[in-house]
Amino acid sequence: MNAESKISSEHLQRSAYLYIRQSSLHQVLENTESTERQYALRRRAVTLGWPEDKIVVIDHDQGQSGASAVDREGFQRLVADVGLGKAGVVMGLEVSRLARNCADWHRLLEICALSHTLILDEDGLYDPSYYNDRLLLGLKGTMSEAELHVLKARLVGGVHNKARRGELKMPIPVGLVYDEEDRVQLDPDQQVQQTMRTFFATFVRVGTAWSVVQIFRQRGWKFPRRSPAGSGDIRWEELTHNLATKTLHNPRYAGVFCFGRKRSWRSADGREHWRTLPRKDWRFVKKDAHPGYITWDDFVANEARLADNHQAHGAGESKAGPPREGPALLQGLVICGKCGKTMTVRYHIRAGRLTPDYICQKTAVEETKQVCQWISGGSVDEAVGQYLVKAVTPLAMEAALKVQEEIQTRLAEAARLRRQQVQRVEYEAEKARVRYMRVDPNNRLVADSLEAQWNEKLRALNETREECERQERADSTQLSDEQKKRIRALASEFPKLWRDPKTQDRDRKRMARLLLEDVTLRREQDCLVQLRFKGGATHEMRLPLAKTSAQMRKTNPEIVSRVDALLEEHSETDVAGILNREGWRSGEGLLFNVRAVKFVERAYKLESHCTRLQKEGWLCVEELAALLKCRPARIKYWRARGLIPGVLTESKPGYLYKRPSDSILAHIRKRQLQYSHKPISF
């Protein structure tokens, strides 16, 4: 079948689409020849019968790679128009290059077949609705994609081979440089080296990137950065947190060559994404590949520390929040010894005082399981407080000495860095002076600007010198005898401050936090308390478990028998008074009162004083009234007036009356009691 026979009048009525693409800007500028060839296709379309004005040229995608259709606006438009049946023929230099991605290519073929659109390239004219043409076009597309793949594989393979040998020349961070033989060396600039060393040493000392940044800023130290566009010049800038963490995470500083720390992938919208891989997934790692500022072990330790800090800031299990009101000394510091989660505080009132309990209930809340453990906090707080007071004196002295040492080393470092900075500025001023001296004085234009530069450098030198002197003065006053005395005083003041009732709970908590890293509690036969101090020291103690409320109320058996004996003769109120006078105390260590005595009665099934009296024949008001054949109110009236004696008991009938003897009874009846106001004696 020849080319012309594939073209119908229907095809000619539609437009001819010429798609022009150069995949890189370089090709666009240099490879004008292929552009020529692409425009030659246009003439071909005209000879095949398409009128000049029906030829649509799509060249939006010049300079875009064919690997994906996503960002190629022109290709998208082409597909849309073909789908709408506007195109009679699609032309391209090598049509398979329309799309170098099989999915895009096959989609285009499918749409062309459906809309009876022809495809034309330099090799010939194809009708995708014919099987043979379609097969050929499909193969062309596959080959084209394969070509790209092979090209890429060759490039990437070369890179990987070099990387495996550790010879791949990659951009290196500031502080490291390539020498003439392309080997990585430490930057010969002493100021850069010194700053990098100080940076890593400071991190080891203070432990957080944020603190390192703070120290650098407070001291006015600048951090080197490489100027952009590979000029190799060093700029001195303020250290930022981002820069600090990047530097700490960069394995090159540990003398390690590594490749493949990040992985890229494309999402459905064709955009490229990057992810940093965990250390074990890095593609190539070659330790001791070149000199570094820290060792590999240091690097691993630094990363672990950064991860810890990250967790502590709420990325994982949240650690201690700020100290709050409430007396729980260890709030936010307590860790469950069973499951390792943070324990929370719950308060309750015991004996009129707010008492904390430490509870591990995270899983209980989240997974509705049982509370992991529940430890009464009062005794723990007490014991920890006592231990702190006991331990803090030598501890604080140790810390104070450490601080002194650190300040000493830091001052030396600072002074060295500042002097280097002055030297650098001096050198630059000298350079500017020489440049000015060398210029022909008649060349006013140049001479003036060089003089201005020299002046500028001199001003900078002055400022740097002044700053250096100012800092040195400030440093020298930092360790006066007065301050040393105060540090020591603080250590000895601590117990006093701790015990002072005016010291608030919140401040006591702050003090505890300054000293303690965390406290682990574990309930066994007793309560295991493990203290971890900030410096890394640990201490372990075992406290008896707080008594349960039943255990607390358990009464000494001696008291029970004493109560039993006393109740024979005395009312509950009197019994309480007698017990207190005799020095007995309840299980909670409290004084006895009526309620406590009655509690003992109930708990040990003792008869109340009232029952005992009734058993002896004492009568309640109704019984007496029945006996005397009068109304109970009358009896109460007589008792209130002191006419008949009654005994008030602590139990139900209230007043009890001794049974009158028969003779007295007869006497009362005879005298018709209700009219008599004289006292009656039973």
Ligand SMILES: [Zn+2]
């Ligand atoms: Zn737990």
